[in-house]
Amino acid sequence: MGIKVVKFGGSSLADAEHFRRVAEIVRNDPKRRYVVASAPGKRTSDDVKVTDMLYHCYELVHDGKDITEYYNRIIERYNSIIRELQLDFDISGELEYIRNAILHHSGQDFAASRGEYLNSLILAKYLKFDFIDAESVVFFRDNGSYDEEKTNSVMRTELQKHRNAVIPGFYGVMPNGTIKTFSRGGSDITGSIVARAADAELYENWTDVSGFLMTDPRIVKDPLPIKVVTYRELRELSYMGASVLHEDAIFPVRNAGIPINIRNTNEPDAPGTMIVSSSGEYDANRIITGIAGKKGFSVITIEKDMMNSEIGFGRKILDVLEDNDVSFEHLPSGVDTMSVIVSSAALECNNRRERIVSSINKRVRPDSVVIEDGLALLAVVGRGMVKAKGTAARVFDAISAADINIRMIDQGSSELNIIVGVEDSDLDKALNAIYHEFVK
Numbered sequence: 001m002g003i004k005v006v007k008f009g010g011s012s013l014a015d016a017e018h019f020r021r022v023a024e025i026v027r028n029d030p031k032r033r034y035v036v037a038s039a040p041g042k043r044t045s046d047d048v049k050v051t052d053m054l055y056h057c058y059e060l061v062h063d064g065k066d067i068t069e070y071y072n073r074i075i076e077r078y079n080s081i082i083r084e085l086q087l088d089f090d091i092s093g094e095l096e097y098i099r100n101a102i103l104h105h106s107g108q109d110f111a112a113s114r115g116e117y118l119n120s121l122i123l124a125k126y127l128k129f130d131f132i133d134a135e136s137v138v139f140f141r142d143n144g145s146y147d148e149e150k151t152n153s154v155m156r157t158e159l160q161k162h163r164n165a166v167i168p169g170f171y172g173v174m175p176n177g178t179i180k181t182f183s184r185g186g187s188d189i190t191g192s193i194v195a196r197a198a199d200a201e202l203y204e205n206w207t208d209v210s211g212f213l214m215t216d217p218r219i220v221k222d223p224l225p226i227k228v229v230t231y232r233e234l235r236e237l238s239y240m241g242a243s244v245l246h247e248d249a250i251f252p253v254r255n256a257g258i259p260i261n262i263r264n265t266n267e268p269d270a271p272g273t274m275i276v277s278s279s280g281e282y283d284a285n286r287i288i289t290g291i292a293g294k295k296g297f298s299v300i301t302i303e304k305d306m307m308n309s310e311i312g313f314g315r316k317i318l319d320v321l322e323d324n325d326v327s328f329e330h331l332p333s334g335v336d337t338m339s340v341i342v343s344s345a346a347l348e349c350n351n352r353r354e355r356i357v358s359s360i361n362k363r364v365r366p367d368s369v370v371i372e373d374g375l376a377l378l379a380v381v382g383r384g385m386v387k388a389k390g391t392a393a394r395v396f397d398a399i400s401a402a403d404i405n406i407r408m409i410d411q412g413s414s415e416l417n418i419i420v421g422v423e424d425s426d427l428d429k430a431l432n433a434i435y436h437e438f439v440k
Contacts, residue, residue: 002201007191010041016084039115113171138172155197188249211273240292293378398437
């Protein structure tokens, strides 16, 4: 029998009622043997996530303030879950230990990670599963980078000792024994790591949405869901701001060829979205898989006659960016012009803007160097685009019909995506125009 690794986000474990739903989901399929848990999320729109509460306790101690009243709210949050589940389980010792550790400056990562730790203890007790502490199976190197090889080896060996287990998400351990967390949303990464180590047939990521939508529902009203998306398509959409799954969670399972299923805890019968290595299937009536956009880019435009015949010209421009620790996003260019798209925020940090312009002038002596801000990028992504004639024309016609000026176009030879640059103020209108062109 195959193995499924299931990860539940904070909204799926926010209170006792959600714990009951999670337990029913896990028990309905005996293949769901390993569970990765997040800290309790918001119960209502004006509630506070437990992780944020723990961060605040750390900050209070750092500022020399008392945490008693605020920490008592955390204690009650967990005790209410235990009480409403009618569990015979006392975590008062764990809560007191964590309080003392925070008071003695145990570190921000330790404080933040305790939300997952405590929630996983309770969930393991409720499910009658074993508990595996993430700090015993997830490892970081001295420089803070994730140690994939060691983690996979140790995790695989440990999982083989447990028929069923709950593992906290979000954190691991440094070589010196201190707790280290992934970036926010890192429980997705832990779930992917466990799935790879378990040789799972499927990684189910349970959250509060029924999979990916074709575009941002805050911008486009009631966008259609995506049934199947490839890792490459997801990477393109995530890069442009689409967010349901932590971007770094893709790589461990992608390398192992394990599909991911995004599911909704509140609608467990909904199929959600399948994320797969490759797929020849696509909707011929829709062609595109999704659309995503992001604001806050700048264009560095360099002009120089006969630029194309000057060997090393482009390399020198990129060397200037590297020297200033700025990465580039795209390089749309002409015969005598070269444009480099970069993050506007990166230019503003440490007066890089002036240094970059000065360095480009010294290195390549261009006719002009101009930096323009206020650019938004949107990506039209779809594996079906390569088989459909006129897709680019439909994208540009839709934008033109919406009276939007296109400032940049970039399409790779794989024809998986088309990148279009527009004014920041036109992004929402452009997303709507393209979506309604392809979804009617």
